[in-house]
Amino acid sequence: MRLKASSLEALYALLLLLPFLFTLGVFFLYAFLRAMVFSFTDYNLFDPPRWVGLANYLRLVQDPLFLTALKHSLAYSLIVTTLQTLLALLLALALNRPLRGVTFFRTLYYLPSVVSTAAASLLLLWLFQRTGVVNQGLSFLLGSLPFLALGFVLFALVQGLGVAWWRRRGRALPLLDPGLAWVSLALALLGVYVLVQVGWVRPWEVRVDIPWLTTRTTFLGLPYPLWAIILMNTYTTIPTFMVILLAGLKGIPKTLYEAAALDGASPWVVLTRITLPLLRPVLFLVVTLGLIGTLQLFDQVLFVGGAGGAPLESTITLAYYVYGNVFPPGASPRVGLASAAALVLAGLTLAVVLLQRRFGVGERGWS
């Protein structure tokens, strides 16, 4: 019996897909079903699982630590995805211009993404120590406020006088004329230097002593350590998305920009009417990958909580909650509870991605 060409093709496709289907079946489907079953039991890895119905899910809802983890995961995901997408887009737009040495800058801006999360977390710990760079920088900035204020006043004074003088002589200079501004800046700096030397102005004695990591203090509803992780993660993930967006920008036909230039379109119109609509499939990819990646934040929580000494309530996320319950230090595994939390995380990820697909950036470019 001879197979039809289409059946043969399907058979080949199946054959080639087999390894992938096997791993998908074993490591995803089977694992997922097992987790689902365990989430309705009190399984502890050793005793046979005992059916407890929805008890694990009810316990989750009543566990303040889980609710904190849920809040942190959602807020973190929303903030980081927004920040990283916007900044990666800005960077990609900048690096897509025909500038001298743009290849060098593309390489330079890509570098942060090759740093491992462990190394990045270590850097974060150094930066945010009480005697670290962030506190020292803030101390320096606040201590220098008298100089900055004086410099600003002198600059405004000199610039104002200069503009007035020129206007009286009949030249209509704008208030912030660049040529004059350089002269005013130089004179203002000189003035500050002289007044400092004379001793009329002194730096303030400011010592910023904020414990950024070992604290439960919050800013805009989120704890400081989580903000530190947000900053760090945004910084290290921007480059990867920048490269993806850059590839998308390269795919937009140049003729469209040329036509827009002939019609005299402003840069804003070009961005909103040509670049962004044609970049939508790539933006969809970036936002979706961003949401999935951020909802699964784990490594930094481990490092900042361990070596950084941050309290668990300040950094915990859903992924860490799951891990912490499967392997609680010094206690018996709570696999049932962890499975329930893992399923909540999976469901949440799916829901967020579907919602963003429905109300956020769509994947179709020309719709």
Add this chain to the structure above:
Amino acid sequence: MKRWLLLALTALGLAMAQTQVRISGWGGPDTAVVSGLLKEVVQRQLDRENIRVVYEPIEGDYTQWLFNALSAGTAPDLFYVDIFWAESLFATGRVAPLDAYFSREEVQAFLPNLVQAFTYRGRLYGIPKDFNTLALIYNKDLFDEAQVPYPHQQDTWDSLEGKLRQVQTRLKDVAGLCLVADFARFGAFAFATGWKPFDAQGHTVLDQNFRRAFEWYTGLVRRGAARFAQDLGEGWTGGCFGGEKAAVAIEGAWIAGFLRDKAPNLRYGTTFLPLDPMTKRRGNFVFTVSWSLNAASKNKEAAARVLKALTSPQAQQWVLERGLAIPSRKALAQNPYFQRPTKEAELNRVVFLGSTAQGGNVYPFSFRGLGGDWMRPINEALAAVITGQKSVDQALREAQAALDRLTGRR
């Protein structure tokens, strides 16, 4: 040709007659120690009994690996059990009781508080292989430079604090002690006051004794005798000590290996933790690890023999002489090794004696199967007060509430 075949068959027959016993522990520096011990002591003893030991050290998270392996039925015959999670593991029934394999005399040869640590519901589930306690390690050069007398075993909290403050004042860039917000260190001082982690009902009460230790410990930074470890960029007191950022460390004998690598020429001395000025007692933790037997092992008899060989007097003498760990046999207290005039021998002697009456109120580093969940509220209270974010009252109130929820006190 025939002769070769015969030899090969004999070798195969011998190999098949041998009983294999798989053993596992954590990797890292332990790998060299156990391999050496097997090669030079244990395997020689076992060769006569036709037992072959297969050693599988585990790099990475050992606890996760062991729990998984025991659950999946692939765990080795013998494995390490740390006192911190021993109770949770013994409660699963996957570890075999050892009472049938060890006589009363054999068990009595080990330090009683270590044996007690691995006794669960009246049955013995592990033979302690070695242990550690906390000691006070001081940098002689820094104390000399600051012209402050060395800490000694009659020091109380107050006299030690005075010395630390003098060092910190005179040397400016050196902390007296670098303080960690960790019950694994602070707990020893709380024990000195007579406070116990659990009362008869299994509840934790942060009473006046606990509060006294807590106020003294957290106040060290404010009073200029210590600095917070995280502020010095370190996570443990040994890190500060090795980098000469602090004059004193509170650690166990594990610090010796670290200092050997990090600061081989550092002149240090060791003494006991200071005494509570009110009770005139000190406190300490016992950190210990046992060899335990897999309940599902097919070679329990052979594994028990391997266990005996691994903890035999010869094996422990071998480990002790290399300065690798503090063995768990009572008889080794009189060992000449401890009297050697070296800094490491002194450290090991003080750590060994820390588990005896000289250690004062000594408790195992174990919290009724609650583990890290139990320590977390206390650690957070320590951090909040040391960094000045909360008052002692507020921090202790919150810690007590969290512990009450955990232990079901309310």
